[in-house]
Amino acid sequence: MSLRPEVRDAQRTLAALDGAHRRAVARLDQVLARRAEVIAQQDRVVAAAKEEVDKAVAAMAGELSVELTAQLLDLDVAEVRRLVKTRTAARARRAEANGSIK
Numbered sequence: 869m870s871l872r873p874e875v876r877d878a879q880r881t882l883a884a885l886d887g888a889h890r891r892a893v894a895r896l897d898q899v900l901a902r903r904a905e906v907i908a909q910q911d912r913v914v915a916a917a918k919e920e921v922d923k924a925v926a927a928m929a930g931e932l933s934v935e936l937t938a939q940l941l942d943l944d945v946a947e948v949r950r951l952v953k954t955r956t957a958a959r960a961r962r963a964e965a966n967g968s969i970k
Contacts, residue, residue: 926955 929937938945
């Protein structure tokens, strides 16, 4: 029993569409994976920048004062104190790990 030409054409069209769909899904998977990599890289850059800003604010507070630093940078005094405390604790942990007391 032979299939009608319309049915054969429809089957070929469906097979072609299925192949195109599979390729599109594979490409989408690649794009989503790349997007995840880029977002992770951006997160690392932002975290590193935040770390540097926190260090700079803490250093500024050490040179001036917590209150003046907060006023000049338009930050909350409690946030500046937290940054100074965090940096001081981190320095103490590094010194302890290195076997020196500072």
